[in-house]
Amino acid sequence: MTDRGDLAGLRAVHDLVAVMDRLRSPGGCPWDARQTHASLVPYAIEEVHEVVEAIEKDDRAGLREELGDLLLQVVFHARLAQEHPTDPFGLDEVAAGIAAKLRRRHPHVFEEDAHLAEGGDEPGEEDLHRRWEQLKQAEKARVSTLDGIPAGLPALARAQKVLGRARRAGVEVDPQVDAGGSGDLGERLLALVVQADASGVDAEGALRAAVRSVEAAVRSREAAGRAPHADDGSLGPSAAPAVGPVAD
Secondary structure (H helix, E strand, O other): OOHHHHHHHHHHHHHHHHHHHHOHHHHHHHHHHHHHOOOHHHHHHHHHHHHHHHOOOHHHHHHHHHHHHHHHHHHHHHHHOOOOOOOOOOOHHHHHHHHHHHHHOHHHOOOOOOOHHHOOOOOHHHHHHHHHHHHHHHOOOOOOOOOOOOOOOHHHHHHHHHHHHHHHHOOOOOOOOOOOOOOOOHHHHHHHHHHHHHHOHHHHHHHHHOOOOOOOOHHHHHHHHHHHHHHHHHEEEEOOOEEEOEOO
């Protein structure tokens, strides 16, 4: 991006901050004025999922829009944080904090190891992940390599995160149940996540893709099975075949 593009981008961000400030200020929008960090949580979660969906559908226009909606959540929370009576902070502090963190977490680029990027031996991706986790653990005084994994992550994503952290910490995790074996369902699911992690596959993303295929099949069969004579637009008998291994 050129310097001119950088300046235009900064002006656009400043404009968004000004719009949010107007909405939140007296005489602005009553709904925006009522919001809190807690009340905005569902919207932040929804926007993240919509960004993921746009990426996985390769929807460029949708991705641009959804990234804007996600950026709004950051700006909105930063605006709320400015109003805290004893510990205020704003978007500048948020941006400065993440920039400083990125510099600390990439010493091979910004600090003593920067020469490696200029003709020396490049550290491997696994080495970089391991160093990132070590720096994070030291910064946050964490006792376990698993500390900080959000409890609210979807189960497959959380399982893969735990497995990845454990592997990089040198802790072997070897579930004794085969994915097609006779263990309980949770153990078999975990075994599948182990396989995915070993293969470099995002288990959560793979399942989303499989579910999208089922959804497409359901919609296709619904459309094909609509009874043309049904006055109420209901589905005909052929619209409800079993899809995949489960019939509802």
